[in-house]
Amino acid sequence: MTITIGGFDGMHIGHMKLIRKADAYLVIEKNSNLTPGFDRIYYSPTLLDILYLEKIKNLSAIEFIEILKKYNAQKIIVGDDFRFGKNRSGDIELLKKFFEVEVIHEIKINNIGIHSHYIRTLIKNGEIKKANKFLGHIYKIKGIKIKGQGLGSKELFPTINITPFKNYFLPKAGVYITKTNGYQSITFIGTRSTDKNFSIETHILEDFEDNSFFEIEFLEFLRENIYFRNLNQLKNQIAVDIIKATNFFRNY
Numbered sequence: 001m002t003i004t005i006g007g008f009d010g011m012h013i014g015h016m017k018l019i020r021k022a023d024a025y026l027v028i029e030k031n032s033n034l035t036p037g038f039d040r041i042y043y044s045p046t047l048l049d050i051l052y053l054e055k056i057k058n059l060s061a062i063e064f065i066e067i068l069k070k071y072n073a074q075k076i077i078v079g080d081d082f083r084f085g086k087n088r089s090g091d092i093e094l095l096k097k098f099f100e101v102e103v104i105h106e107i108k109i110n111n112i113g114i115h116s117h118y119i120r121t122l123i124k125n126g127e128i129k130k131a132n133k134f135l136g137h138i139y140k141i142k143g144i145k146i147k148g149q150g151l152g153s154k155e156l157f158p159t160i161n162i163t164p165f166k167n168y169f170l171p172k173a174g175v176y177i178t179k180t181n182g183y184q185s186i187t188f189i190g191t192r193s194t195d196k197n198f199s200i201e202t203h204i205l206e207d208f209e210d211n212s213f214f215e216i217e218f219l220e221f222l223r224e225n226i227y228f229r230n231l232n233q234l235k236n237q238i239a240v241d242i243i244k245a246t247n248f249f250r251n252y
């Protein structure tokens with residue numbers, strides 16, 4: 001069996017290159033927040049196991065190799081920066097003494113290496129389109145519906161208030177063009193002017209089937225979060241956002 005090993009948070013273009021070449025991928029889990037836990041399966045079902053870094057970080061390189069042997073791997077595929085064992089003491093040369101090893105050179109877009117930490121920086125800066133390009137898929141978070149202030153449907157536009165059910169990495173505060181459970185939508189992330197609470201809220205632009213579980217895909221950053229003293233001004237601004245999003249989807 002051929003396996004590949006790594007953090008695989010994001011299941012980005014670089015990760016997928018390795019995963020597609022292998023029969024299975026072994027995750028070393030370290031605070032992943034782009035594709036936490038079993039979210040990875042959505043992008044590839046060949047997940048072999050999840051090893052928690054907390055539990056294995058003190059193993060020597062040789063002890064880690066003993067674990068790999070238990071998975072019955074003959075061949076291992078890794079990127080050229082792969083290190084393992086306590087203090088990252090094990091390298092590819094050592095791995096080659098025990099397994100057949102295929103090394104994949106760093107995959108880049110416009111000369112920038114594709115890495116989870118870089119993708120997080122893009123998402124944090126609201127550069128969602130670029131993040132999606134590096135991911136090779138659309139960034140999404142999942143959550144459940146919670147009760148809102150009840151103000152949206154009465155005074156503004158109706159929204160679904162969502163609380164993520166994992167520690168997803170949240171995009172920069174602001175308004176995004178999104179798809180929510182597959183429906184065209186517009187999503188606000190940030191501190192609301194109305195009650196000063198942090199919230200994630202989606203206004204769906206078409207008829208939709210209600211649910212208690214929602215998945216938000218981030219397509220494009222529309223604007224920064226604005227503090228509004230006046231509810232009418234907020235309503236006018238959201239109306240403009242909706243027009244922009246509707247136009248976006250017309251050409252999508």
Ligand SMILES: Cc1cc2nc3c(=O)[nH]c(=O)nc-3n(C[C@H](O)[C@H](O)[C@H](O)COP(=O)(O)O)c2cc1C
Nearest residue numbers: 148149150151152159186188192193194203225226
């Ligand atoms: C598309 C959209 C854009 C929004 N933009 C802002 C904003 O710029 N500033 C802000 O304070 N709240 C913004 N909100 C959030 C509203 O304040 C929020 O929907 C309102 O407080 C109603 O909350 P409720 O759904 O809990 O009743 C936005 C909401 C939507 C749907």
Ligand SMILES: Nc1ncnc2c1ncn2[C@@H]1O[C@H](COP(=O)(O)OP(=O)(O)OP(=O)(O)O)[C@@H](O)[C@H]1O
Nearest residue numbers: 006007008014078079082105106107114115116117
């Ligand atoms: N851009 C890439 N091209 C080729 N291989 C990669 C690339 N990114 C990661 N890999 C390889 O994929 C495996 C998983 O890597 P890892 O989880 O460390 O990814 P990463 O995106 O570099 O993460 P981080 O940004 O946290 O360092 C490793 O074997 C790694 O060398």
